[in-house]
Amino acid sequence: MKQAKTLIRCILLDGFIFTFLALVALVVSIQPTEETMLKMGNNVMIFFGLWALGGVLVFILQKAKIKTLGNILFDPPQALTAQPDKHWTMSFWGIELIVAFIVAFITGLNVAHISIYELTDQDGLVGAMKVFGALFDPNWTILPKAILAVIETIFIAFMATVFAVPVAFVLSFLCAKNIMGSNPVSFGIYATLRTILNVTRSIEPLIWAIVFSVWVGIGPFAGMLALLLHSVASLAKNYSELVECVEEGPIEAIVATGASSLQVVWFAVVPQIILPYTAFTIYRWDINVRMATIIGLVGGGGIGTMIMQYQGQAMWEEVGCLVFVIAFVVWVMDTTSAYIREAIK
Amino acid sequence: MSKTILQVKDLEKTYENGVKALKGVSFDVKEGEFLVIIGLSGSGKSTLLRCINNLHEPTGGQILFKDRNITRLNKKDSRTLRSEIGMIFQHFNLIPRYSVLKNALTGALYRTPILSSLFGFFSQEDKDKALNYLDLVGIKEKAHVRADQLSGGQQQRVSIARALTQGPQILLADEPVASLDPATCHTVMDYLKKVNRELGLTIICNLHFLSLVRQYADRVIALKEGKLVYEGDPKNIDQSWFEEIYGESAKEVHVN
Numbered sequence: 372m373k374q375a376k377t378l379i380r381c382i383l384l385d386g387f388i389f390t391f392l393a394l395v396a397l398v399v400s401i402q403p404t405e406e407t408m409l410k411m412g413n414n415v416m417i418f419f420g421l422w423a424l425g426g427v428l429v430f431i432l433q434k435a436k437i438k439t440l441g442n443i444l445f446d447p448p449q450a451l452t453a454q455p456d457k458h459w460t461m462s463f464w465g466i467e468l469i470v471a472f473i474v475a476f477i478t479g480l481n482v483a484h485i486s487i488y489e490l491t492d493q494d495g496l497v498g499a500m501k502v503f504g505a506l507f508d509p510n511w512t513i514l515p516k517a518i519l520a521v522i523e524t525i526f527i528a529f530m531a532t533v534f535a536v537p538v539a540f541v542l543s544f545l546c547a548k549n550i551m552g553s554n555p556v557s558f559g560i561y562a563t564l565r566t567i568l569n570v571t572r573s574i575e576p577l578i579w580a581i582v583f584s585v586w587v588g589i590g591p592f593a594g595m596l597a598l599l600l601h602s603v604a605s606l607a608k609n610y611s612e613l614v615e616c617v618e619e620g621p622i623e624a625i626v627a628t629g630a631s632s633l634q635v636v637w638f639a640v641v642p643q644i645i646l647p648y649t650a651f652t653i654y655r656w657d658i659n660v661r662m663a664t665i666i667g668l669v670g671g672g673g674i675g676t677m678i679m680q681y682q683g684q685a686m687w688e689e690v691g692c693l694v695f696v697i698a699f700v701v702w703v704m705d706t707t708s709a710y711i712r713e714a715i716k
Numbered sequence: 717m718s719k720t721i722l723q724v725k726d727l728e729k730t731y732e733n734g735v736k737a738l739k740g741v742s743f744d745v746k747e748g749e750f751l752v753i754i755g756l757s758g759s760g761k762s763t764l765l766r767c768i769n770n771l772h773e774p775t776g777g778q779i780l781f782k783d784r785n786i787t788r789l790n791k792k793d794s795r796t797l798r799s800e801i802g803m804i805f806q807h808f809n810l811i812p813r814y815s816v817l818k819n820a821l822t823g824a825l826y827r828t829p830i831l832s833s834l835f836g837f838f839s840q841e842d843k844d845k846a847l848n849y850l851d852l853v854g855i856k857e858k859a860h861v862r863a864d865q866l867s868g869g870q871q872q873r874v875s876i877a878r879a880l881t882q883g884p885q886i887l888l889a890d891e892p893v894a895s896l897d898p899a900t901c902h903t904v905m906d907y908l909k910k911v912n913r914e915l916g917l918t919i920i921c922n923l924h925f926l927s928l929v930r931q932y933a934d935r936v937i938a939l940k941e942g943k944l945v946y947e948g949d950p951k952n953i954d955q956s957w958f959e960e961i962y963g964e965s966a967k968e969v970h971v972n
């Protein structure tokens with residue numbers, strides 16, 4: 372049983388490495404046109420065909436008792452000790468690792484268009500120096516405007532956090548396995564909520580901000596809603612993990628007094644989680660301030676929106692002032708929130 | 717002779733994972749009695765206590781509390797039952813961040829309206845009661861100290877006060893002194909005995925040390941692998957019974 376599991380994992384991993392190498396070899400040797408590269412159906416077939424072929428090869432290697440990278444990662448510990456002490460770069464898996472890495476690195480250089488030539492190009496360099504110089508020579512006359520905008524940003528973040536806390540608080544109990552795992556109905560609620568929250572969280576607030584700016588119009592409200600949604604999802608996860616590791620003893624004791632479920636949560640669970648909740652909440656506000664800045668770039672209001680406007684007109688001195696203000700505020704928030712979290716630990 | 721307060725009849729408990737923790741246990745408890753349950757680790761002592769106050773639902777048999785069957789109660793009735801049965805635990809299970817008084821007051825949760833309790837309002841009567849019981853276990857002067865500032869023995873006394881504040885008719889104690897040093901152990905057991913004598917409260921207590929059993933128990937029952945193997949006077953537990961309960965190779969240890 373265990374062996375079969377390892378074998379499947381090896382076939383998947385080593386087979387994938389084989390597929391990758393084979394694909395790179397294929398692209399380099401055939402030099403396909405852009406048109407062929409975009410033929411999804413064909414390419415998917417080639418991809419899985421190669422993966423299947425790789426799987427067969429790995430299977431043969433496994434039968435021949437040659438240790439692949441997959442074995443090194445997935446074998447149970449006792450199976451590894453029986454290895455002859457050859458230097459790892461001389462073994463099959465070592466060569467596999469080195470080759471895969473080198474090929475991936477070279478492919479990466481090409482895909483990311485990394486080039487020293489571009490980096491040292493005269494025209495580009497002069498342009499960059501101009502922007503950079505301007506950033507370091509901020510136009511302080513817009514400082515009052517910048518301060519008002521950053522206050523807006525801080526409050527967008529603050530409101531998003533304040534609205535998120537009670538929602539996440541309730542959700543955290545519904546998303547905690549130890550509370551919901553006892554019967555099928557509550558487990559269903561638990562699983563559904565978890566999935567919804569996971570999906571919500573995996574979508575960047577930036578995307579939510581775009582959605583909401585269409586919905587309620589560009590501005591701080593859209594930004595707040597985007598952050599709110601993301602904060603609820605993140606806090607509910609943080610909070611529910613805390614609920615999952617509360618101690619059972621006090622809960623049992625309060626249940627034994629004849630208290631109702633609500634009283635049990637309030638008297639036995641809440642006291643155990645209140646401090647870490649607070650710490651997470653402050654941290655979330657801190658994160659929200661940063662995110663609110665970014666969200667502003669797509670029309671979520673506050674100082675981010677201001678940056679976008681000046682940047683669009685290539686007014687780099689003004690942008691420089693804004694960047695300075697943001698850096699300052701983020702630094703202050705970061706330090707205070709870390710300090711407070713440390714203090715209430 | 718005093719009345720029977722609790723009758724356990726053919727009690728069985730099989731956990732969801734298939735473990736048969738109790739395999740048909742029967743015994744009676746008299747009002748005002750100090751009953752001690754002994755037995756090896758895993759013999760089902762904790763399970764038995766938790767069945768009595770409905771923390772666990774028995775899978776077979778009956779428990780009669782004052783002649784009323786208390787197995788298979790609905791949610792509300794089982795809360796009522798729990799309020800009538802106090803329980804103390806090996807690890808005290810206090811709320812660490814709360815004051816000693818507030819911990820004792822959680823014993824009054826059942827009769828406090830939910831909303832008041834959430835805002836921390838308890839009736840004056842209950843506060844007086846809680847303070848009174850803290851006094852009884854000799855810890856009244858610590859009423860406003862946080863529970864986690866206390867020593868283990870002190871915490872266990874607070875948890876006795878919490879249970880008493882419920883106004884229970886039976887007090888269950890699951891290895892109340894197992895995590896205390898020998899001296900503190902006696903202090904706590906003495907308070908339990910005091911509660912038993914002065915308030916006439918029936919006590920059912922799981923214990924590990926036979927020397928304590930002999931000193932405090934009115935009567936003792938022994939469990940082995942989920943079955944009752946001994947019932948009687950603690951003084952009559954001799955070497956052969958001891959071996960029967962704890963196995964051939966066991967040796968008795970003493971707490972002085």
Ligand SMILES: Nc1ncnc2c1ncn2[C@@H]1O[C@H](COP(=O)(O)OP(=O)(O)OP(=O)(O)O)[C@@H](O)[C@H]1O
Pocket residue numbers: 731732733735736737755756757758759760761762763764
């Ligand atoms: N919640 C549970 N779920 C499943 N099995 C359990 C549960 N609680 C206890 N058991 C099992 O039931 C049996 C009896 O356990 P119980 O805790 O009642 O014994 P005990 O006599 O109190 O032991 P100890 O002296 O260690 O406290 C053990 O085999 C234990 O593993």
Ligand SMILES: [Mg+2]
Pocket residue numbers: 761762763890
């Ligand atoms: Mg136990």
